[in-house]
Amino acid sequence: xxxxxxxxxxxxxxxxxALRYRWDLTATRIITVLLGVLIFPVMELAYVVAxxxxxxxxxxxxxxxxxxxxxPPVPPSNPQTY
Numbered sequence: 001x002x003x004x005x006x007x008x009x010x011x012x013x014x015x016x017x018a019l020r021y022r023w024d025l026t027a028t029r030i031i032t033v034l035l036g037v038l039i040f041p042v043m044e045l046a047y048v049v050a051x052x053x054x055x056x057x058x059x060x061x062x063x064x065x066x067x068x069x070x071x072p073p074v075p076p077s078n079p080q081t082y
Contacts, residue, residue, distance in 0.1 A: 002057045011051040 001020045003012030014032050018025040036043040 001054055003051075003054050004057045005059060011047075012056070013047055013050045013054060016050075016054050 001016050003016045004019060005012075007015040007019075007025065009015075009029065014028045015025060017023065018028040032043070032047070036047070
């Protein structure tokens with residue numbers, strides 16, 4: 001789960017949950033606002049905690065390049081001498 005760059009209104013927490021669980025983004029935002037009004041301190045604290053815990057999406061140009069793992073070592077040949 002990550003907070004996307006392009007679909008955020010504030011911190012991207014609602015967009016992260018909507019993308020992860022395939023929820024409708026608008027419905028997720030509306031439910032979040034309603035819960036924030038109804039149970040203000042708990043929901044606001046949960047939002048801030050999720051904001052801090054869910055990592056931000058890394059932009060495409062900023063990703064680390066892929067480095068393939070090294071090939072396995074070749075066992076030494078042991079020619080039999082007579």
